[in-house]
Structures are given as structure tokens and as C-alpha cells.
Amino acid sequence: MIYLDLALRGGAITLLLLLAFLLWRAPISLEGRLSVVALALSETAFLIITTALPLDLHPALQSNLTLIASFTPAAITWLIVTIFLDAPGHRWPWLLASLATSIALFTHETFPDIFSLFLPMSVVLYGALLILSLRSRRDDLVDCRCRARPGFAAAIASLALLLTGGQATRFLQQDSLALALLQAVGTLVVALNFAVWLLLPDANRWPGETSSETTTRLPVQDDFADPALIAGIQSAMSAGIWREEGLTIGALARKLAVPEHRVRRAINQGLGFRNFSSFINRARIEAACAALTDPTQMNATVLEIAYEVGFASVGPFNRAFRAEFGHSPTEYRRAAQSGAFPDSEKSSPNAVNLH
Template sequence: MIYLDLALRGGAVTILMLLALLLWRAPINLEGRLSVSALALSESAFLVITAALPLDLHPALLSNFTLLASFTPAATTWLIVTIFLDAPGQRWPWLIASLVTSIALYTHEAFPSLFSVCLPMSVVLYGALVILSLWSSRDDLVECRCRARPGFAAAIAGLALFLTAGQATGLLQEDGIILALLQATGTLVVSLAFAVWLLRPDANLWPGETTPDIDSRLPIHDEFADPALIASIKSAMTAGIWREEGLTIGALAGKLAVPEHRLRRAINQGLGFRNFSSFINRARIEAACAALTAPTQMNATVLEIAYDVGFASVGPFNRAFRAEIGYSPTEYRRITQTGASADSEKLAPIAANLH
């Protein structure tokens, strides 16, 4: 059983290392490559130091492997939010929480009593990642990601949740052969499935920069374009459907009397948006920019403008506005009113891109 564990771990480490190397030749962005490489390194180190048969490693090497292994929660989180959250601003809370968990795991090597705290932290983190993988699908327009979410959640975060919860509840003994075999087998199977999914030549899996224009942009993929549906979408947007507070893709599909999957494909493949929020917010921010600079609305507050363009509160409006424009609504109004700041020159290409 011990040698089976070693064989499984060796296979998993080999696949993880090959996957990390091959992705550096794939047409994906730098963050995608780095996140996969970080997970491959940390998980490989974890597999080495938790083998059922303790390996005779030099103390310095063992210390480095332990440090790398401790950052498995952070690396796992980084990969998941990189794939499933397109907006960088949405990733930071997850990354900070995962780093705190990883630091706590590393610290417990010096203070073993902290282990009883580290495990619940890991359970909560992985459980939240499973929920994130599934819940964020409501806003996702990329079909291949939507289909992969349940399996991805179960494979990556679900496996980690199962193993850490088993340890936290005492069902799996930390030094037991059963836990070791589950770790090795689970990682090997997940690594194989993950490699098959990631190595497909589909750069659309990963977040990327887009500069779509819902009024004039030609379809990205003609074979997926539905001219009649795209025309209906543009007509609805021109009529101001985006002003409806809490508008979802399901609600829009109902109003257009089309299946939700067809609407997702049309907005993604035909108009170039990766998630529904960015599609709706583009129109809202364009209207907000016009209102903030309109002489007739100089007395209107930022909150009033936020409500008028469809936001439920000023917080989400400020975040969406800053993500799109690079300034807060108040800063944007001040810059455009004075017209003397050098920053006003930066706003010209941004405003042109919105229209």
C-alpha cells in the first residue's frame, strides 16, 4: 500500500509538472500560466511531504517543500478566481483570504497547536470556492466555462474540501494510509482531468481584454452569430432595458422570448462580452458619463444618477464606474467640468471607446 501511494504521487507530480510546462506554450494570458504553475508547484510539494513513506530529504529541502505546500490554498484560489472571475477587482478578497489561510498553515509548523485552527479555515475557504464556482455561473456568458463549472468545483475545490473536512472531523487520520491514498489517487485523477480540459486549444477559457461596442461591433464568430437575435438585443438595449434594477440574463431572455443559452451565446460570441454584468454595465456607465457631464444635471447627486441608470446602491455603481473609466464618478465629473487637468486627455479615448 505504501509503494502504491508513492507510485500514485509520482504520477500526479509528473502530470502537474508537464501541465505547467505545456501551458507556457498555450495561447493564454500570463496570469493563467502563473496560476497553473503555482498550483502545480505547491501541490507537488504537498504530495512529497505527505507521502505515506517518509522521504529522506535534506532539512533545507524539506523546509522549502513545506513552505511551498503551505501555499496550496492560495494557489488553488488563485487558479479558480483567474478562470471564473473576469474582473480583477473581484479577485482580491479571495486572494487575501487564501493567503491568510496559507500563512496560518505554514505557521502551525512552528506552533503545532494552531493546527486545530488551520483546518477549519481551510474547510471554510474550500467550501466558499465550491460555492463561487457554481454561483458565479449566473453571470457567465462563456459556454465552455459554464459547462465545466460543476465538474471543476467538485474536482479542484471539492477534493480539497473533502480531505480537509475529513481531517477536521477526525474521520481521516493525518498520518493514516487511507488519507495518504485518497490524497494521491484524488490528485492524480483530478490532474489528468484538469490537463485534458486546460490543454484544449481554447483561449476563451481564460479572462482577456475586450473592447466591445454593442452598437457597431461585428460578430466575433459568424458561425455562432444570430443576426435576428443580436438585432433584438441591440433594440432592447437602445430602448433602455438596462435601466431595470437587478436585471438578470434570465429576465432578459424572458423579455426577448428566447432560450437563455441562445442569449448567452449571442452576447458572448456575437457582441464580445464574457459576463452579463459587464454587458449591462457598459450601457449604464455610458449613460452615467453623459449624466455627470450634462449641464442640466449639475445638481443631481452621484446617488441619484446611480439609481437612474439601474444600480441599486452607490457602492456597486462606484466600483463598476472605476473599473470601466479608471476614476470614481465624482472624480470624472470634476475632471470633465474643469477641463484643465491633464487627466482630461486620458478620458477622451475612454469616452470614445464607450460610444
């Protein structure tokens, strides 16, 4: 059984490194490539230092592998949020939490006699990632990611949650052969299925592709895009459906009397948006820009304008506005009043230069 564990770990390590090599050459974002490489390296180090058969490694090599393996929680989190959260600003809280968990793991591995927070922190982190992978589906417009979310969450976050939860409840002993085999088998199966999904020729899995079309949100020409449905969506948007607070894809689909998956595909493949929030917020921000530069509304507060265009509070409004312009609504209004940019650009998100 010990040699079976070594064979399984060898297969998993080979697959992880091959996957990292192939994706490093793929036309996806740098962050996407780095996240896969980070997970491959950290998981490889983890598989080496946790074998059922203790390896006679040089102390310096053992120490370095332990350090690299400690970043596994951060690498897992980085990969999940890179794939499933398009907005970079939404990823930082997750990355900071995962880094804290990795530091706790390193402390636990280096000083095992010291009380460690690693296991409870890991259980909370991986449980939250599992929920994130499933709940964020409601806002996702990329069809291949929507279909993959349940399996992806079950494969990666659930495996990590099972391993850490098993140790936290002492169901799995730290140095047991059962734990070692579960780590080896689970990692190999997850890596194999993940490789099959990632290597399929569909760059839409990844945010921030190198294509300029992603940045400018030009419509994507696709045989599956329904012109009549796209026209219906645009008509509903022109009628102001985006003003409804808490509008969801399901609510929009019901108003259009079409299945939800067709609305997702039309907005994603026909209009070029990757998530529903950015699609709705684009219309709201355009209306907000018009209000902020309207001389008749100079006495209206930013909060009043946020409510008027459909935001529930000023916080989400400010975040969405900064995502488009890199500046707050107040700064935008001040720049408009001082004539910092041409009138033609005052209502055009992503075209403003306030410097």
C-alpha cells in the same frame, strides 16, 4: 499499498509539471500561466511531504518543500478566481483569505504542537470556493466555462473540502494510509481531467487573453452568433431594458422569448462580452457619463444618477465606473467640467485620459 501511493503521487506530479510547462507556452494571460505554475509547484511539494512512506530528505529541502506546500490553498484559490472571475478587483478578497489560510497551514506544519486554525479556515475557504464556482455561473457568458463549472467545482474545491473536512472531523487521521491514498488518487484524477479541459483549443476559458480584441471588446465573429438575435438584444438595450434593477440573463431571455443559452452565446460571441454584468454595466455607465456631463443635471447627486441608470446603490456604481475609467464618477464629472478631455470622449468608456 504504500508503493501504490508513491506511484500515484509520481503520476500526479508528472502530470502537474507537464501541464504547467504546456500552459506556460500557451497564448493566455500571464496571470493564468502563473496561477497554473503556482498550483503545480505547491501541489507537487505537498504530494512529496505527505507520502505514506516517509522520505529521508535533507532538513533544508524538507523545510523548503514545506514552505512551498503551504501555499497550496492560495494557489488553488488563485487558479479558480483567475478562471472564473474576469474582474481583477473581485479577486483580491479571495486571494487575501487564501493567503491567510496558507500562513495558518505553514504554522501548523512547522509548529504542530501549537493550536492551528488551518483546518477550520480551510473548510470555510474551500466551501466558499465551491459556492463561488457554482453561483457565478449565472453571470457568465463564456459557454465552455459555464459547462465546466459544476465539474470544476466538484473536482477541485470539493476534493480539498473533503480532505480538510475529513481531518477536521477526525474521520481521516492525519498520518493514515487512507488519507495518503485519497490525496494521491484525488489529485491524479483532478489533474488529469483538469488537463483535458485546459488543453482544449479554446482561449476563452481564460480572462485577459493577449489578443487586443479582448481589451477593446470588439465583436467576435463566430458561426454560432445569430445576427437576428443580436439585433433583438441591441434593440432591447436601446429600448432601455438595462435600466431594470437586478436584470438577469434569464429575464432578458424571457423578454426575447429565446432560450437562455442562446442569449449567452450571442452576447459573448457576437458582442464580445465575457460576463453579463459588464455587458449591462457598459450601457449604464454610458448613460451615467451623459448625465454627469449634462449641464442641466449638474445639481443631481452621484447617488441620484446611479439610481437613474439602474444601480441599486452607489457602491456598485462606483466600482463599475472605476472599472471602465479608473476614476470615480465625481472625479469624472470634475474633469468634464474643467475640460480635461474633448467633448467627443465624454461619453466613451475606456477612451478617457484624465491625466
